Amino acid sequence: MTRDVAVLGAGMHPWGKWGHSFVEYGTAAARAALADAGVAWGDVGSIVGADTVRGGYPGYVAGATFAKALGWQGARVASVYAACASGAQAIAAARAQILAGLTEVVLVVGADAAPKGFFRPAGGDRPDDPDWLRFRLLGATNPVYFGLYARRRMAVHGDTPEDFALVKVKNAALGALNPYARYRKRVTAEEVAASAVVADPLRLLDICATSDGAAALVLSSVGFAHRHGVRRPVRIRAVSTVTPRFPNTVLDLPDIATDSAVAVEPPGETFRASVARAAYEEAGIGPEDLSLAEVYDLSTALELQWYEDLGLCGAGEGAKLLREGVTAPGGRIPVNPSGGLASFGEAVPAQAIAQVCELAWQLRGTAGDRQVAGARVGITANQGLFGHGSSVVAVR
Amino acid sequence: MPHTRTPAVAGWLDGEGEDFRLLGTRCSSCGSVFFPREDVHCRNPLCAGGALEEVPLSRKGHIWSYTDSHYRPPSPYVSNPELPWEPYALIAVELAAERIVVLGQAAPGVTVAGLAVGMEVEAVPGVLDEDAETARTIWHWRPTGVRA
Ligand SMILES: [Zn+2]
Numbered sequence: 001m002t003r004d005v006a007v008l009g010a011g012m013h014p015w016g017k018w019g020h021s022f023v024e025y026g027t028a029a030a031r032a033a034l035a036d037a038g039v040a041w042g043d044v045g046s047i048v049g050a051d052t053v054r055g056g057y058p059g060y061v062a063g064a065t066f067a068k069a070l071g072w073q074g075a076r077v078a079s080v081y082a083a084c085a086s087g088a089q090a091i092a093a094a095r096a097q098i099l100a101g102l103t104e105v106v107l108v109v110g111a112d113a114a115p116k117g118f119f120r121p122a123g124g125d126r127p128d129d130p131d132w133l134r135f136r137l138l139g140a141t142n143p144v145y146f147g148l149y150a151r152r153r154m155a156v157h158g159d160t161p162e163d164f165a166l167v168k169v170k171n172a173a174l175g176a177l178n179p180y181a182r183y184r185k186r187v188t189a190e191e192v193a194a195s196a197v198v199a200d201p202l203r204l205l206d207i208c209a210t211s212d213g214a215a216a217l218v219l220s221s222v223g224f225a226h227r228h229g230v231r232r233p234v235r236i237r238a239v240s241t242v243t244p245r246f247p248n249t250v251l252d253l254p255d256i257a258t259d260s261a262v263a264v265e266p267p268g269e270t271f272r273a274s275v276a277r278a279a280y281e282e283a284g285i286g287p288e289d290l291s292l293a294e295v296y297d298l299s300t301a302l303e304l305q306w307y308e309d310l311g312l313c314g315a316g317e318g319a320k321l322l323r324e325g326v327t328a329p330g331g332r333i334p335v336n337p338s339g340g341l342a343s344f345g346e347a348v349p350a351q352a353i354a355q356v357c358e359l360a361w362q363l364r365g366t367a368g369d370r371q372v373a374g375a376r377v378g379i380t381a382n383q384g385l386f387g388h389g390s391s392v393v394a395v396r
Numbered sequence: 397m398p399h400t401r402t403p404a405v406a407g408w409l410d411g412e413g414e415d416f417r418l419l420g421t422r423c424s425s426c427g428s429v430f431f432p433r434e435d436v437h438c439r440n441p442l443c444a445g446g447a448l449e450e451v452p453l454s455r456k457g458h459i460w461s462y463t464d465s466h467y468r469p470p471s472p473y474v475s476n477p478e479l480p481w482e483p484y485a486l487i488a489v490e491l492a493a494e495r496i497v498v499l500g501q502a503a504p505g506v507t508v509a510g511l512a513v514g515m516e517v518e519a520v521p522g523v524l525d526e527d528a529e530t531a532r533t534i535w536h537w538r539p540t541g542v543r544a
Pocket of ligand 1: 423424425426427428438439440443444445446
């Protein structure tokens with residue numbers, strides 16, 4: 001029995017700062033995905049929305065919000081929130097419904113309308129909320145954590161700010177080719193080095209912006225895809241949504257401290273590496289099988305970290321892999337052919353879905369100037385606040 | 397001049413000067429240490445759970461990593477919008493006895509130029525923000541001058 005689900009359709013609303021509601025972006029992406037799939041909205045049995053915390057109540061019930069905007073048609077509905085992994089958990093929920101035989105076609109939608117500047121916690125006085133505390137007590141914005149990770153890599157692995165800048169150069173060149181990306185201009189290493197320091201050693205062009213954007217997928221059973229006339233659909237083979245294991249010894253957002261390892265030896269791999277390993281195990285593949293990867297480059301330095309966590313190279317070898325061109329277009333394993341978060345800016349609930357959209361287009365061979373030749377197997381990787389991470393494996 | 401000093405968060409710090417300490421809790425069953433403090437149940441999944449006792453954390457540790465904040469953080473961080481923003485450093489410090497990494501602001505005047513991973517630092521009392529009546533205190537990390 002197959003554990004695969006088919007990706008029938010993928011759609012996006014372009015990323016940017018458009019000044020509209022997340023509902024407008026999400027329904028545009030949903031309609032694009034339905035058109036791409038050749039499936040009528042009325043034939044969708046279930047809709048799963050990835051929530052946004054920035055749209056008021058409609059954002060917390062995103063599935064219903066999109067269903068109403070598309071026109072109530074009686075589909076079952078779910079809404080999920082998992083910080084940056086929300087989109088992947090929406091895919092996981094859809095996949096579970098299909099594999100359980102509850103429904104054959106599911107529409108997955110994530111959309112956000114982002115604030116200007118730093119992400120900030122919800123309002124009110126909430127000393128029990130770690131996200132509130134890190135801002136209140138330390139002024140520790142997201143880039144502060146990215147800066148800590150980058151400096152740690154410099155100290156432990158010998159990475160340099162020039163290595164980090166090359167990630168931006170690579171991803172900006174790819175984003176320039178992607179009509180859905182917000183930033184479509186090539187960037188030079190000199191421009192990265194000349195941009196303002198945000199959180200030492202990272203500069204403005206090392207850190208991903210926050211964007212408006214939306215992405216949607218139409219998923220179905222493989223049987224439905226065949227009956228629908230799609231003989232070789234892109235298939236999702238694994239969706240990893242595992243949690244960390246105690247003691248988590250990497251300082252993760254939004255925590256002020258790690259777990260203590262004084263009573264229990266830490267696991268042999270980091271949380272991020274465990275997210276990827278679970279995806280590999282579920283898909284029955286390894287890093288050597290990959291044609292491409294879409295990773296969560298919240299900062300340039302984090303992309304290098306993902307190379308290692310995905311097992312594309314050994315610990316500390318990320319910068320070398322980049323410099324050798326292995327992760328560039330034409331390399332052995334191109335990373336972020338979409339242009340990555342560097343070119344999109346983060347639209348939280350849409351981003352993990354957008355990663356899978358890019359896999360779908362690449363595996364179909366319809367990614368245009370960004371196409372990875374002969375792409376057969378792709379992986380996504382993502383990490384968010386509060387112990388969330390995800391990794392999706394798609395094949396064709 | 398404010399006339400009372402009160403911790404910015406209750407139960408996390410204690411003492412002044414040489415006696416200043418961060419406060420955590422320790423599980424009486426498995427020995428796991430928690431900061432921020434856990435007061436209800438031990439988070440070690442292998443532990444059936446024991447009483448959680450308040451413990452002072454080591455005052456000194458070594459830098460795990462560091463960075464700084466060149467832009468004014470949003471609320472609920474408190475800063476005077478009428479004054480130009482002054483970047484401050486943040487340090488993540490590994491405490492050997494507790495095997496834990498604790499993030500904090502660096503003491504005023506400490507910049508990233510004077511920091512290195514592995515350098516010894518100590519927890520010292522600092523002021524997060526103050527008004528006419530009250531100074532809210534916080535922990536700062538300050539290099540001891542001892543090289544790793
Ligand atoms: Zn315990």
